Amino acid sequence: MLVRYVLLALPIHQRSFAAYYQAHDREVQARRSELEREWGGQPFDELPAHIRLAWKDRWYWPPWFLNDIAGFLKVGTADDALLGDVYLARRFFPPTAPERFNRLGISAGGEGDGDDRDIIFLATVERRPIVAGDNASYVRACDEIIAEARETVRLQGHGLAGAEIWMPGFDIGCFDLARADQQLRERFPGRTDPR
Numbered sequence: 001m002l003v004r005y006v007l008l009a010l011p012i013h014q015r016s017f018a019a020y021y022q023a024h025d026r027e028v029q030a031r032r033s034e035l036e037r038e039w040g041g042q043p044f045d046e047l048p049a050h051i052r053l054a055w056k057d058r059w060y061w062p063p064w065f066l067n068d069i070a071g072f073l074k075v076g077t078a079d080d081a082l083l084g085d086v087y088l089a090r091r092f093f094p095p096t097a098p099e100r101f102n103r104l105g106i107s108a109g110g111e112g113d114g115d116d117r118d119i120i121f122l123a124t125v126e127r128r129p130i131v132a133g134d135n136a137s138y139v140r141a142c143d144e145i146i147a148e149a150r151e152t153v154r155l156q157g158h159g160l161a162g163a164e165i166w167m168p169g170f171d172i173g174c175f176d177l178a179r180a181d182q183q184l185r186e187r188f189p190g191r192t193d194p195r
Helices: 017-038 049-058 135-156 177-187
Strands: 005-013 069-078 081-089 119-129
Touching: 005 081, 005 135, 005 177, 017 049, 069 119, 069 135, 081 135, 119 135, 135 177
Parallel strands: none
Antiparallel strands: 005 069, 069 081, 081 119
């Protein structure tokens, strides 16, 4: 947890968009087959309209972007380097990892039991040097950090061999990370604690 000035926070998904919806399609087909069996083998498309609508209303597969999250990658700066902090839901740590059992609960005071969905620190991705004011150096370092973080999650996360870090539909270079870093340093000078 070394990032002092956070420039990006990217969700880490358990699997790719395509893999998530392939599982969706398999589940839909299984549930449709079950309904067809209940109706004496009648094909789904030939069932009464109110039955098809009721089935669609009862059964819902949540959207991938917000519901397949395994953790987050925070990308930011510390001194003259860009680095990334990787956070995962507790349940994605290896089964024997102490993080699975050390549960303070909802607050630092320990009110309530910890939860497998708690997002906790996994690792820091190695620092990449940057040049203040040079956005190209920030973008290059950011791309390297994202790639290394993906590998870290796939290797260290339990059941996350197909994990993906979500990327916007445009290049990271569209962000002026150098300018954002400069503004953060001006607004919060001398920040020494990670965020």
